[in-house]
Amino acid sequence: MSPADSLSYEVVAQDDLSFLVEITDVSGRNDASQFYGGAPDTLQPRPIRLLIKRALNADGSVVADRPMPLVLSGDYVIGGRPSPCWTQPVNQVVACVGFPYMVKPAENPFLPVAPEFNRDIPNHAIDVSRALDIILTSPEFSSLVDEEKVYYYGLSMGGLTGMMFRLPYFSEPRLKAIVSNLGTLPAWVDGFEDPKVWSEGPPMLMINRLQDNAVRYSGAKETFSLAQGSSNIEMVTLLQGDHLDVIPCPAQAEYLFAWIDHHVNGGPEPDRSVFEGSECAAYGPQEGGTSGCSAGGEILLPPEVKAKFCK
Secondary structure (H helix, E strand, O other): OOHHHHEEEEEEEEOOOEEEEEEEEOOOOOHHHHHHOOOOOOOOOOEEEEEEEOOEOOOOOEOOOOOEEEEEEEEOOOOOOOOOOOOOOEOOEEEEEEOOOOOOOOOOOOOOOOOHHHHHOOHHHHHHHHHHHHHHHOHHHHOOEEEEEEEEEEEOHHHHHHHHOOOHHHOOOOOOOEEEEOOOOOOOOOOOOOHHHHHOOOOEEEEEEOOOOOOOHHHHHHHHHHOOOOOOEEEEEEOOOOOOOOOOOHHHHHHHHHHHHHHHHOOOOOOHHHHOOOOOEEEOOOOOOOOOOOHHHHHHOOHHHHHHHOO
């Protein structure tokens, strides 16, 4: 069954600035089963939540006369997080993909509310591709975006989803770049040891925190080391704050925007000298940082992964 035959969508709400879309995928895929070594099973149709925000001009008016770059943002809570889903975007269309099983109780935001959550994670890269299918083939959305300027930005576990695009099975050739912000390697998924995974495919920028107790920094460095010096992968280290702390860092922000402009829009190469003298960010992996797993990490990881990585 092709994506075109298996997908349907409904615009459940809209205003002048955005569309709230619910996508149903009835292809019966379950990409998770093969990566967890379990018996093949069928993924029941479940909604993929998609919030599409129209691009604004610098003066706050809606861009209506030309297609704009598109960022697909992997988000586990739509809105309210330090991701492109925070505010109305300027000079780009934002599509926030809210993955199924993402809603968590307020008293413990790390705890999945459904046992399918961990097993479903490998499906999320396909969810992003399905959302892109809808955006690029539906007349009401396709006219908004420049299909030659599409990139992915994932925060936290959305950053982990960004890593999945490196595997051949999940490759998404329509992406011009990938930003994995506060993400790391999905340790229970095989295939990342192949150097081609890192040297081929879209360029990737990793942004990780030195003192991150939810996504261990040593794990981020291990992930970066698999690239074996490939120029296709870069890493920026945030020197302040814990996992989702919102701490402005001018050097990191300037480099991120320049990096995206270069790889998506064809702008000049980003200038690494912005990190010179910065107290909040540094280019590349740094000494020290967190290791092991926090309580949140232990909850999220399957038992066999905890035994290997939470020491």
